[in-house]
Each structure stands twice: as structure tokens, then as C-alpha cells.
Amino acid sequence: MVLLVFLFSFAGSLAPAPVNAAGSGKTYVIGTDTTFAPFEYQDANGSFVGIDMDLIHAIADNQGFKVQIQSLGFNAALQALQSGNVDGVIAGMSITDERKKVFDFSDSYFEAGPMMGVAANNYTIESYEDLRGQRVAVKAGTEGATFAESIRGKYGFALVTFDDSSQLVDEVKAGGSAALFEDYPVLAYGIQQGNGIKTVTDKEKGGSYGFAVNKGRNPELMQMFNQGLAELKSSGQYDEIIAKYLGSADAASGADIDGEQAAPQANRLELIWQSMPAFMKGLGNTLLYTIVSLVFAFILGLIFGSMKVSHNKVLRGIATVFVDIFRGIPLLILAFFIYFAIPQAFGFKMEIWQASVLTLTLNAGAYVTEIIRGGIQSIDKGQMEAARSLGVPYANTMRKIVLPQAIKVMVPSFINQMVITLKDTSILSIIGLVELAQSGKLVIARTYQTFDVYLTIAVMYLIVITILTKIADRLERRISRG
Structure with missing residues (x-):
């Protein structure tokens, strides 16, 4: 358990300190949805655009501060705000009495319905x-x-x-x-x-959208947002931003929404070609997080796997608890706990990449532990006893005799775990990790071409996993012949 405490402390120490000093020139982390067009979405170039995005950037320029946008789902953005991982949220968020109990809201910047x-x-x-x-x-x-x-x-x-x-x-x-x-x-x-x-019906009367911060936190950010919004409205820049995405004033008020269907903007091949840079970036992140997490998972698995076959009951107990916890908790719940709950409980910020690597590492590490334990125990105990009778130390026996044979047994299971971890990265899109699956969701939010996008994503996963499996199979055969 000391190792787990170290891992959590390490993740927290790497995170930047929360911004809490007043004044301009600071950078604030802003959470948003990016699947809520036309308020926030990702364009064909991979940039976050929309009414909310243009507003927050224009207000930041007007008031002299900087923003770093974190792409999250709506619910994840609110949880990230409560945990302190972001400083504010702008995501087409309605101002309600219930939410006012938890968040401080800006002046209204859009009347919805x-x-x-x-x-x-x-x-x-x-x-x-x-x-x-x-x-x-x-x-x-x-x-x-x-x-x-x-x-x-x-x-x-x-x-x-x-x-x-x-x-x-x-x-x-x-x-x-x-x-x-x-x-x-x-x-x-x-x-x-x-x-x-x-x-087929008229727009209903609705409430107002507002920018939110945690209650009692970042008052200087809220003051700058309200002042910047007022100046944008006074200068006419606010109206320009609204018209850019909603057209005429009547369209902005919902008065002339055409109930009939418009023609798609691009055919299927054009859509896939335009979206390919985003897909490739997401694929790169998927492979990167898979490789990094598996490296750390192998280290954890080697440590706890050795402990599980130890003669020391305390070490075996610690390893068993590690495996039971992180193999028993669903990956989604583990990601929520690490990214939202831990920072909120201990008062530090955690970056999405840190939470993602830690989640995948702990989950895969528990399975790798069992793979290594099974591999070691598959080797005839007589070899260990023979080596010890000849005076060979336990560590040397494990390193030079048992593990080289056990690795041959473990390779198929390692390959399987690699494939599982690669696919598990898609689950982490729930906390805002922009990997291959999340890249597809962002494209769908802009284009609504669900079939074409998910078919492309599925084919990309299939190609990558097939290639990695073939490479691993060749490696397995070489190890077996060796």
C-alpha cells in the first residue's frame, strides 16, 4: 500500500499548483463539453470553436488573462470543477437555483429554451x-x-x-x-x-446560460468574465459572435428555425478525409497511453507477482489485496475515483494524462500480477529446490532459472493484456482523454455522421490490433524457439 500512496503523491506533485492569485496574465483551466454544437465543438482542423469558445477567448483577450480549454463531457466537466481540476466551466450551462447552491454563476450570456x-x-x-x-x-x-x-x-x-x-x-x-x-x-x-x-413544435420559454466557478472560489475570474462580457456586448462583438453561429437575430431567438431537413455538407469520403488528422492524433494518443501504462503495469506486476509467490505471508497478503482491489473495481469507477475524488479529498490538481496513466497502470498491473504469478508457479518446483540445494541464492534462481522459462508461458497472456489495455483507453474518454474513440465522438458532434465515423474508428482499431497481434505472435515464436 506504500507503493500506491507513492503513486498518488507522485501524480499530485506533477500537477500544476492551483491558480489563486488575483490579476491579469494568469492562465485558467476551463472545462467544457465540446459535443454541444454550436456552443462548443471541434472543427475540421481540430480546434475548439463555437459560441462559448469564442466568448471565453474574446473575454480573456479583453481582460488580459489566458485560458486552457479541457475537453470533457458535461457531467465530467462539472465534476472536474468540484474536484478543483478546472477553474471554471462554460458549456451551455443553465443557471438554476439547485446549481447555485454549489456553483457561482456569471451574468447571463445567452437566453435559451x-x-x-x-x-x-x-x-x-x-x-x-x-x-x-x-x-x-x-x-x-x-x-x-x-x-x-x-x-x-x-x-x-x-x-x-x-x-x-x-x-x-x-x-x-x-x-x-x-x-x-x-x-x-x-x-x-x-x-x-x-x-x-x-x-414540429415551437420553442419553449427557457432559462439563461452562465459561466460557473466553484462557490466562493476564483472571484477574480468571475469578475473579469462579467466585466469582459459587458464590454463585448457594448462594443457589438458579442452580437457578431452570436450571428457567426446562429445567423440572424430571428434565428438566435428561435423564431425562424426551419423544421425541414437540410442537405449534408460533405459526402462520406470527404468527411473521412477531413477528419483523418483528428483520427490519427487520437490513434497516436491511444498507442502512447497503452505503451506507457503497460510499462508501469509490468513493473507493478513484477513486484506484486514476486510477492504473491513469496514465502512471507505479509507480502503475499499485500499482493493479494492489491490484485483484489484493482481487478475488482470497474475501470470506469476507478477513473472517476482517481480523477475526481482523490484531488477533491486531498486538495490538489491532477492532469487528465496523469489520471489516465495511473488508472490504466493500476488496472493492468493487477492482471499482470496474476499473469506473472501463474507463469512462475507453472515452472516445476524441483528446479528451484535443485538450485537452492546447490547454494544458488533465491534471487539469482528466480532471475536466471525460473523467470526465463516462465516468460515463455506468460507471453500469450501478455499479448492478450496488451490488446485489452489498448481497447480500455476508449473508456477514459469519460474523463476527457482525447484518444481514438473520443476523436470520433468529437467529429460526430460536428457532422452527425455517426455510421461513417464509427465504421472508420472500428476499422482503425481492427487494423492496429491485428498488426500488434501479428508482431507479438512472431515474438512469441522466436522466444519459444530460443
Whole structure:
């Protein structure tokens, strides 16, 4: 357990100290969604753009501070803010009384409102009354979800909740839900992108979007945001940003959203070609995190695997506890605990890459421990006894006699663990790690071309895993012949 404490302390020591001094010229870490177009999304060049992104950068320039954007899901961004891993959140976040108990909000920068959408080829649902007995899709934490919850008893429909706006569209197009409720600018943007959805009702009255910080924290950042927002509105720059993404004033107010479907902007080959740089960057991160995590996992596995075959009961007990804990906790829960819970409990910041490597290392390390234990115990005990009878020290016997034979037995299991860890990196997109799967989600948030993107991602995973498996098989054969 001392080793685990060291690992957590090491991760915390590498993280930059929280920003808490007032004044300009500082860099603030801002969490956002980046799957909530047109407020925040990733363009074809891999840059984060949208109303929220343009606003926060313009306000930072106006007030003389800098921002570092962290791409997270909406719920993950709020948890990162509570844990102190980000200084503020701007993500199309509605200002509510419940949220005011936890966060301090800026002045309103956008007046929103929910709207219902149905599949473009659906001519049976034209009002809320037609939803009776149907299933309706909403995104967690949005005004659309709040509004749908408030009327579902009256109109007798069931709710299903998703994390991304694009998932709502896929759910409705696939026929899983009859309709969706989403904030009207997001719905309008998706229709313009040819997402297969149309509107059949008017926009409902909604609340306001605000920038958030932890309650009682970063008051200077909040003051600069409000002052910068006021100056942007006074100069007309705010209106320019809104018009850039929503067009006319009528479109911005939801008055002239076209209920009919627009044509897609690009064909399939153009989409894949334009998105390939983002995919390749995500693939590079996937391979990097896999390799780094497995190196540390092998070190942990070697240490705890040796402890599990030790004659010392205390060492065996410690190794058993390590394996039981990190093999028993689901990877998703472990990632949440490391990235959100630990920094909040001990008061330090942790970078996403640190949490990701630590999560994968501890999870894979538990399995590697068992691989090494099984490999060592597969070797005839008589060899160890013979070496000891000849006066060879235990360490030398393990290093020169037992382990070289055990490695041949372990190689197939190591290959399998390598493949598992590579695929497990996709789970860490939940805390904002931009690997291959997350790269695909960001592209879908901009284009709504789910089938083409996920097919490309699946083929890329298949190619990489096949190549790595073939290389590992050749290595296994060479070791076996040796």
C-alpha cells in the first residue's frame, strides 16, 4: 500500500499548483463539453470553436488573462470543477437555483429554451399529445431534460437519458425514441448539418446560460468574465459572435428555425478525409497511453507477482489485496475515483494524462500480477529446490532459472493484456482523454455522421490490433524457439 500512496503523491506533485492569485496574465483551466454544437465543438482542423469558445477567448483577450480549454463531457466537466481540476466551466450551462447552491454563476450570456425534434420522415408526431405511450430522448443536465421531465406526467411518455447531443439524434433516427428534447440552438445547428431531424413544435420559454466557478472560489475570474462580457456586448462583438453561429437575430431567438431537413455538407469520403488528422492524433494518443501504462503495469506486476509467490505471508497478503482491489473495481469507477475524488479529498490538481496513466497502470498491473504469478508457479518446483540445494541464492534462481522459462508461458497472456489495455483507453474518454474513440465522438458532434465515423474508428482499431497481434505472435515464436 506504500507503493500506491507513492503513486498518488507522485501524480499530485506533477500537477500544476492551483491558480489563486488575483490579476491579469494568469492562465485558467476551463472545462467544457465540446459535443454541444454550436456552443462548443471541434472543427475540421481540430480546434475548439463555437459560441462559448469564442466568448471565453474574446473575454480573456479583453481582460488580459489566458485560458486552457479541457475537453470533457458535461457531467465530467462539472465534476472536474468540484474536484478543483478546472477553474471554471462554460458549456451551455443553465443557471438554476439547485446549481447555485454549489456553483457561482456569471451574468447571463445567452437566453435559451428547449424544443422538440422528431425524425425527418416521421409524420405521426406533431404535438406533445402524440408522445403518449412513447419513449423520449434527452441529454443529462440540459433544459430539454428538465422541461421533458416537467411534462411527461401530463402527456404520458417515458424518458431515456444520454450524455451527448449526437446520441439523442441517433436514438430517434434508429427508432428507439419517438422524439427528443434539446436546447433550440443545438437542435437548429444539427438540422443545418443534415442530421435527419426536424422540428414540429415551437420553442419553449427557457432559462439563461452562465459561466460557473466553484462557490466562493476564483472571484477574480468571475469578475473579469462579467466585466469582459459587458464590454463585448457594448462594443457589438458579442452580437457578431452570436450571428457567426446562429445567423440572424430571428434565428438566435428561435423564431425562424426551419423544421425541414437540410442537405449534408460533405459526402462520406470527404468527411473521412477531413477528419483523418483528428483520427490519427487520437490513434497516436491511444498507442502512447497503452505503451506507457503497460510499462508501469509490468513493473507493478513484477513486484506484486514476486510477492504473491513469496514465502512471507505479509507480502503475499499485500499482493493479494492489491490484485483484489484493482481487478475488482470497474475501470470506469476507478477513473472517476482517481480523477475526481482523490484531488477533491486531498486538495490538489491532477492532469487528465496523469489520471489516465495511473488508472490504466493500476488496472493492468493487477492482471499482470496474476499473469506473472501463474507463469512462475507453472515452472516445476524441483528446479528451484535443485538450485537452492546447490547454494544458488533465491534471487539469482528466480532471475536466471525460473523467470526465463516462465516468460515463455506468460507471453500469450501478455499479448492478450496488451490488446485489452489498448481497447480500455476508449473508456477514459469519460474523463476527457482525447484518444481514438473520443476523436470520433468529437467529429460526430460536428457532422452527425455517426455510421461513417464509427465504421472508420472500428476499422482503425481492427487494423492496429491485428498488426500488434501479428508482431507479438512472431515474438512469441522466436522466444519459444530460443
